[in-house]
Amino acid sequence: MTKIRTSSKPPVVVLGLSATGLAVGRIFSARGVKVFGTDREKGRIGRYSKYILRPPFGYLANPDTLLDDLVAFSKKLGTKPVLFPADDDFIEFITRNVSDLRKYYLFQSSYERNKTEDFLNKKRFYQLCEEHGVAVPRSLYLNGDETIDDILGRIRLPFIVKPDLIHLWKKRFHGKKVIIIKTVEEFQNVINQYDGILAQSTIQEVIPGPESNIFLFKGYFTEATGVCIADFTGQKIRQVPVNFGSGSFVKSVANDDVQKISIEFLKSCDFRGLCGSEFKYDDRDKSYKMIEVNIRAQLWEDLTRVALRDVLWYAYSDLVGLPFNPLPAQKYGATWSYMLRDFATPFHFIKSTGLSFGDWFDGYRHLSTDAVLDIKDPFLTFAAPFQTINQVFNYLRGR
Numbered sequence: 001m002t003k004i005r006t007s008s009k010p011p012v013v014v015l016g017l018s019a020t021g022l023a024v025g026r027i028f029s030a031r032g033v034k035v036f037g038t039d040r041e042k043g044r045i046g047r048y049s050k051y052i053l054r055p056p057f058g059y060l061a062n063p064d065t066l067l068d069d070l071v072a073f074s075k076k077l078g079t080k081p082v083l084f085p086a087d088d089d090f091i092e093f094i095t096r097n098v099s100d101l102r103k104y105y106l107f108q109s110s111y112e113r114n115k116t117e118d119f120l121n122k123k124r125f126y127q128l129c130e131e132h133g134v135a136v137p138r139s140l141y142l143n144g145d146e147t148i149d150d151i152l153g154r155i156r157l158p159f160i161v162k163p164d165l166i167h168l169w170k171k172r173f174h175g176k177k178v179i180i181i182k183t184v185e186e187f188q189n190v191i192n193q194y195d196g197i198l199a200q201s202t203i204q205e206v207i208p209g210p211e212s213n214i215f216l217f218k219g220y221f222t223e224a225t226g227v228c229i230a231d232f233t234g235q236k237i238r239q240v241p242v243n244f245g246s247g248s249f250v251k252s253v254a255n256d257d258v259q260k261i262s263i264e265f266l267k268s269c270d271f272r273g274l275c276g277s278e279f280k281y282d283d284r285d286k287s288y289k290m291i292e293v294n295i296r297a298q299l300w301e302d303l304t305r306v307a308l309r310d311v312l313w314y315a316y317s318d319l320v321g322l323p324f325n326p327l328p329a330q331k332y333g334a335t336w337s338y339m340l341r342d343f344a345t346p347f348h349f350i351k352s353t354g355l356s357f358g359d360w361f362d363g364y365r366h367l368s369t370d371a372v373l374d375i376k377d378p379f380l381t382f383a384a385p386f387q388t389i390n391q392v393f394n395y396l397r398g399r
Contacts, residue, residue: 009031009032009033009320009322010033010079010080010081010082010106010320011033011034011035011036011077011079011081011082012024012028012033012034012035012036012081012082012083012084012316013035013036013037013038013055013070013073013081013082013083013084013105014035014036014037014038014046014052014084014085014086014297015037015038015039015061015083015084015085015086015087015090015093015094016037016039016044016046016085016086016087016089016090017037017038017039017044017045017046017047017052017059017086018039018044018045018046018086018087018299019045019046019299019338019371019372020086020087020296020297020298020299020301021037021039021044021046021052021086021297022045022046022049022051022052022371022372022380023297023298023299023300023301023302023371024037024084024086024297024301024312025037025046025049025051025052026049026051026302026305026374027301027302027305027310027312027313028051028312028313028316029051030305031313031316033316034053035051035052035053036052036053036054036055036073036081037052037053037054037055037059038055038057038058038059038060038061038066039059039060039061040060040061040063040066040089041060042059042060043387043390044059045372045380045383045384045387047059048379048380048383048384048387049377049379049380050377050379050380051377055069055073056069056072056073056076057069057072057073066093067097067100067101070083070101070104070105071100071101071103071104074104074105075104080104080105080106081105081106082105082106082107082316082319082320083101083105083106083107084107084296084297084312085296085297086296086297087296088120088165088294088296091111091116091120091295091296092116092120094107094111095111095112095113095116098111098112098113106319106320107319108223108272108273108274108295108315108319109223109272109273110271110272110273110275110295111273111295115271115272115295116295118269119275119293119294119295120165120295121164121165122162122163122164122165122202122292123141123164123202124164125292125293126139126141126202127141128269129265129290132265132268132269134261134265134290135287135288135289135290136289136290136291137204137205137206137207137280137289137291138155138204138205139202139203139204139205140154140155140202140203140204141202142198142199142201142202142203143199144196144198144199144200146198148184148187148188148191151187151203152184152187155203155205156205157181157182157183157184158180158181158182158206159180159181159203159204159205159206160178160179160180160181160203160204160205160206160244161178161179161181161190161197161201161203162177162178162201162202162203162204163178163197163200163201164200164201164202165200177244177245177246178204178244180206180243180244207280207282207289208282208283208284209280209281209282209283210352210353211236211237211238211239211242211243212235212236212237213280213281213282213283214235214236214239214278214279214280214281214291215233215234215235215236215253215255215258215278215279215280215281215288216232216233216234216235216236216247216250216258216276216277216278216279216300217231217232217233217255217258217259217262217276217277217278217279218231218232218233218234218275218276218298218301218304218309218311219231219232219262219263219266219274219275219276219277219311220273220274220275220311220312220314220315220318221266221267221271221272221273221275222272222318223272223273223318223319226267226270226271226272228263228266228267229314229318229324229327230309230310230311230313230314230315230327231259231262231263231309231311232252232303232304232307232309232311232330233252233253233254233255233258233259233330234250234251234252234253234300234303234307235250235251235253235255236249236250237249237250237251237363238342238345238349239345240338240341240342240344240345242344242345242348246299246338246341247299247300247336247338248337248338248341248342248344248345249335249336249337249338249342249345249363250300250303250335250336250337251333251334251335251336251363252303252306252307252309252330252331252332252333252334252335253332253333254330254332257288258277258279258288261279261288261290262277262293265277265290266293271295273295273315274295274296274297274311274312274315275293275294275295275296276293276294276298277290277291277292277293277294278290278291278292278293278294279291297312299338299371300336300371302336302369302371303334303335303336303368303369305369306331306334306336306368306369307330307331307332307334307368308328308329308330308331309327309328309330309331314327334368334369335363335366335367335368335369336367336368336369336370336371337363337364337367337369337370337371338370338371338372339364339370339371339372339373340372340373340384340385340388341388345360346360372384
């Protein structure tokens with residue numbers, strides 16, 4: 001078997017070629033690490049980037065042969081690559097095949113089934129938070145036998161319906177993570193449209209306040225000791241879809257409370273590996289409510305790099321046995337955007353904040369990095385607008 005030449009550093013294989021997977025490619029390419037990527041969906045943006053190489057089995061993975069393809073690829077490389085999933089479906093893939101993949105790949109131990117379930121299943125996650133004394137939005141955990149009157153007697157409108165396994169429902173929701181319910185009629189329509197949704201969801205209060213009340217933490221906890229050796233804190237400025245979506249403009253800021261709550265909670269859970277948490281500040285009781293913890297790279301991951309807190313690199317270094325360099329001071333004020341999505345937010349931003357279009361645009365005057373657009377990656381930058389238009393078309397066609 002002819003072996004593939006790589007640098008002295010073990011290569012990375014990223015599962016998922018969304019903008020999140022692209023961020024993984026950029027971060028490691030800047031460090032001289034080769035990155036190979038694949039996805040189960042065709043046309044994902046990362047395949048157009050010069051930072052992500054095509055593996056022998058292709059950018060488009062065959063779900064029926066992916067495990068065998070990954071094993072064969074590792075054997076051909078002659079070394080254990082580091083495996084990073086870029087979405088929750090691929091976390092589940094690793095979890096299902098953990099014993100086979102362990103022989104050929106390096107990845108964080110939190111992908112064992114018991115830890116995966118704690119963080120992917122939202123109902124289990126919120127219960128875990130409550131067990132450890134971490135504040136979360138008021139939540140109702142359903143079994144499917146409840147009536148509308150039962151639920152409305154326990155929580156006020158508006159509220160959100162959040163599936164316990166969001167990644168499995170996201171396509172049915174046309175890309176949305178949750179459904180916001182403002183009226184009884186809307187709630188009845190959701191129940192009628194999505195069979196079995198109550199048994200597989202948590203009902204949660206809506207915390208009032210703008211998107212800028214959402215704060216982020218990124219951290220890496222070592223495999224050997226569970227100590228957090230690298231961390232980052234940031235603030236969402238805007239997101240898409242508005243109110244309940246993924247970040248479209250994020251800023252590097254200091255937040256000692258979010259850092260402290262995140263580290264203490266994850267250490268108490270005996271967590272090992274890469275993760276990111278999200279909180280919303282609740283003005284009503286002056287507290288931070290934990291929204292979620294993702295145990296993988298995230299859409300805004302490249303912001304940690306430009307803010308000098310490259311958490312993903314520390315994860316890689318721990319897994320391959322490289323020494324840790326001293327953690328630099330975080331660069332506050334660094335910004336990240338997903339410009340092609342953020343263009344959908346100006347009217348909401350102006351309406352909800354009372355600020356002007358100039359205020360919305362002001363963040364772009366000194367933008368540090370974009371999720372997709374990059375003059376050093378010209379083919380990707382050329383392809384990105386067309387890919388975004390195609391996504392919008394498919395979304396509208398599927399509604």
